[in-house]
Amino acid sequence: MMSIMAPAADKKLTGLVAATFTPITSEGPIFFTFSQNSEINLSGIGPYIDYLKEKQGVNKVFVNGTTGESMSLSVEERKLLAEEWCRKAKGKMDQVIVHVGCLSLKDTQELAHHAAQIEADGIAVIAPSFFKPSSADVLRTFLQEVASAAPTLPFYYYHVPSVTGVNVKVRELIEGIEKVIPSFRGIKFTESDLMDLGQCISYSPPHWSVLYGVDEQLLGALAMGAHGAVGSTYNYVGCHVNKLISAFETGDLVQARTIQFKIQELLSFAIKLGFDVGVNKQLMNELSGLDLGPPRLPVMTCPAARALAIKQKYDSIFPE
Numbered sequence: 001m002m003s004i005m006a007p008a009a010d011k012k013l014t015g016l017v018a019a020t021f022t023p024i025t026s027e028g029p030i031f032f033t034f035s036q037n038s039e040i041n042l043s044g045i046g047p048y049i050d051y052l053k054e055k056q057g058v059n060k061v062f063v064n065g066t067t068g069e070s071m072s073l074s075v076e077e078r079k080l081l082a083e084e085w086c087r088k089a090k091g092k093m094d095q096v097i098v099h100v101g102c103l104s105l106k107d108t109q110e111l112a113h114h115a116a117q118i119e120a121d122g123i124a125v126i127a128p129s130f131f132k133p134s135s136a137d138v139l140r141t142f143l144q145e146v147a148s149a150a151p152t153l154p155f156y157y158y159h160v161p162s163v164t165g166v167n168v169k170v171r172e173l174i175e176g177i178e179k180v181i182p183s184f185r186g187i188k189f190t191e192s193d194l195m196d197l198g199q200c201i202s203y204s205p206p207h208w209s210v211l212y213g214v215d216e217q218l219l220g221a222l223a224m225g226a227h228g229a230v231g232s233t234y235n236y237v238g239c240h241v242n243k244l245i246s247a248f249e250t251g252d253l254v255q256a257r258t259i260q261f262k263i264q265e266l267l268s269f270a271i272k273l274g275f276d277v278g279v280n281k282q283l284m285n286e287l288s289g290l291d292l293g294p295p296r297l298p299v300m301t302c303p304a305a306r307a308l309a310i311k312q313k314y315d316s317i318f319p320e
């Protein structure tokens, strides 16, 4: 374990952030489309960081999120993973944000406290989704309780209603939030509601970050003023999306749209074939050459032919 409770660097989170997959062992019998033996594989993290940096130009990671199958991992596994990401990222990645949301407030607080101990650069929290908060006020109080377990860490609300079923408007949630969560630093906004996104951005003080999480329409969010993006596809299209962001920043909208349209073409092809975390993970294995293993049940392993078909589409859209 690393040194305890050093104050975290409070650096504004901007640009491209990869929502990482969790390396899982692929040994053991694999029957049909699911693995019987599913253990986290910490040795996969070092090479993964080198790949993101060198091949994708991505220097920020969001670990143990949706893509990382956090809700299918035990609290102990999540601690081991967060610790290894922070350890291996030192000197290589600019920021490691650890998602700590769980169904239980106690588990969430434990992971938040742990993230502070291992010197993560920030924490993010989704809304609990079995017993759901009944209003923005209740959700704010839940987040406040979590933040109090790691008061020195930059805190981000992770809005992903397609997964949690919690449809609270984020603009309503963040009203006066810094008074109760002084460490509040922004939102990871994974929803297509550009009106709510825009209202969040116009309300945000300069030291907050609003990061967009629907990769297929990032350009719309950048036009609305998003400060960056967190997404699964930045694991393998990060190098192209970095160019999209640069083109947007220099006012070259034609180039920015060209790249966004290519990503839309890839994702609409993948979505037609069935695109979930299992397919996404296998596509990442194919495109990166890393062995991140299969997903964990209940997510099913992707049939090899499906990932290969998406990879071929990728190769035709983004020829070397």
Ligand SMILES: CC(=O)N[C@@H]([C@@H](O)[C@H](O)[C@H](O)CO)[C@@H](O)CC(=O)C(=O)O
Pocket: 019, 020, 062, 064, 065, 066, 067, 068, 160, 162, 163, 190, 213, 214, 215, 216, 230, 231, 232, 233, 267
């Ligand atoms: C619902 C969902 O998983 N959305 C993805 C997107 O990157 C998504 O895979 C992409 O836009 C393709 O639809 C991310 O926002 C998730 C994410 O950042 C995370 O893994 O925590």
